[in-house]
Amino acid sequence: MAIYITNTETGKKEELKTIEPGVVKMYVCGPTVYNYIHIGNARPAVVFDAFRRFLEYRGYKVIMVQNFTDIDDKIINEANEWGVDFKDVADTFIAEYWKDAQSLGIRAANFHPRTTDYVNEIVDAVEKLISKGYAYTVENGDVYFSVKKFERYGKLSGKKIEDLISGARVEVNTLKKDPLDFALWKAVKPGEPSWDSPWGCGRPGWHIECSVMSQKLLGDTFDIHAGGEDLIFPHHEDEKSQSEALTGKPFARYWMHNGMIITRGDKMSKSIGNVFLVREAVKRYGKDAVKLFLLSKHYRTPIEFSDEIMMENKKAALKVLKTLNRFEEKYPYPKVPKRDEYMNDIEQRFVEALEDDFNTPKAIALIFDLSKELNKAMDEGKDDEALKRYHLITRVFGSVLGLFEGGVKISESENTNKVIEEILKVRQEFRKAKNFEAADKIRDALLNSNVKILDTPDGTKWEILEVEE
Structure with a gap:
């Protein structure tokens, strides 16, 4: 039987027909590594890991790429706050990502490229876009993609340029020819990391990195591009436009996007x-x-x-x-x-x-x-x-x-967790009755048993402390 997936670009459920018979080439947008990943970040990782497993179960060879964005404003800001190099921040949270991925049984992709490993290739791509008339430089060294030069802009997201123009905010950067144009290369600012380029020192824009890394590892046209639906616009729209302007070929044949996780609306x-x-x-x-x-x-x-x-x-x-x-x-x-x-x-x-x-x-x-x-x-x-x-x-x-793997034995701590939760319910009743002395005695007794509790605006949290040998 055929496999059908909903293609974001067409809005229709389509039969999966791969470029190379029996092979699926797949790119999944990965995290920007400036912090620990949350449940929202985990949804595409879990969903598309499972989808990859299913494709393999159905007999496909899957070549999967998931990137790490390791240079970004948020990473730079975090590094400045820590007083360290941006690489230290990126390396730290890539390592922490793998801990979390392992805890969920998410398998590694075939390739996990980092943006900073592809700067030379990004510079080459930007030069080609300039030479083709799809990009331009401005006096401070920024390079922008000219959205109106690419006639198919908006095809993925379903947005029309005239609607985007009418709703465009006033840009702080008045050097751009059009408010819709987006950065391919950002000129260096004081205290920022930078790389050499024909337009001066700077760093890649966000969208260009995925275009270059996916095409270098999977080819100019590949089968599936996936990620969260919050990336459809502008990230994936911009990525698709610059990629197709660069090569003159279709970028991804199918686009898959997972829905968002909602908390309190x-x-x-x-x-x-x-x-x-x-x-x-x-x-x-x-x-x-x-x-x-x-x-x-x-x-x-x-x-x-x-x-x-x-x-x-x-x-x-x-x-x-x-x-x-x-x-x-x-x-x-x-x-x-x-x-x-x-x-x-x-x-x-x-x-x-x-x-x-x-x-x-x-x-x-x-x-x-x-x-x-x-x-x-x-x-x-x-x-x-x-x-x-x-x-x-x-x-x-x-x-x-990817469920019920790695052994199915019930953790011995399961009953312990239940007991702690019940004790905390009793403590909460004491707190409601303003019997703080009794509540504090429960807290201290738990601490003596290596259970640390912390009262927060979001409720009482607890952890079992490591016992030194």
Whole structure:
């Protein structure tokens, strides 16, 4: 059966037809590394890692590129605040990204290019755009892409130039020929890192980096470009325009965009201050609960984040984990079951769900159904039937979606966490009754047991302190 995905550029569900038979070349926009990643950053990472797994399961060879933006205003500002080199900031948060990615079981892409490793290639690309008449320099050394010179501008986002002009804000930089033009190269400012170029010292603009890195690693035209829907405009629109102006060829054949994560009615964003870091989420809810949450809605739809919703996903994940744990205790060395019509039918339903624009909610529903059937089969002593369902959950469906991997044993700390939460509820009742002496005694008793609590405007948070040997 064919795989269908919704192409942002056309707004239609289209059959995936790759440039090279059996090979998918895929670029996913990665993080700007100036801080720890939050749940919103994790959604595209989890979704497109799972989509890649599915493509491989379906027999494709996937060549995946995910970049790190390691030079940016935010990185420079962070470095200045720390009093360190921008590279120290970038290196630090790339390392921290990998910790968080590993905690979620997100596999590395084939390539993880950094912007600063491609500056020479970026300079070459900007020179070509100038020579083709699509870009121009200004007196301070900036280089801009001329939006009106590219007739297809707005095709990806569906925006019209005349509407953008009427809604354009007054630009501080009056050197640009048109308010819509965007920077390909930024002239150096005092105290900023810079590289040499024909227009003077400076650094790449944001959009040009992805064009150059994707085309160098995947070719002028590749199969899929993916990322969050907040990148459609202006980032992906600008990226597409400059790339096609540069080569005269189509850039990506398909564009896939995931919906945003919403908290209290707003998109999750560091600038708004409503973020929930990945490592906090994994610690509080568990890896599988976080991934269930991120895959529980169709990837193109917004998804609401709250403690209540996350606790529901945690309970759902624990149900499956406990069922798998029960099976492994009973059958510590499970073999591979013999294929039959039942297994083929269930797997076909799973495949059909994911072939239809990567419908993970429908696929996950099958996992929950299988978990219930697994419990029933064990209750009835039907070992062969239990093995089939265990095999499908852990070795097929879980492997494709990146769920329930790396062992299914329930953490011994799960009960400890529940006890701590119950103690904190009692303490909160004391605080409400203004019995702060009793509340403080609970706090001190927990601290003596290496549990540190902190009262914040967002509620009481806690952590288990490391015990020195």
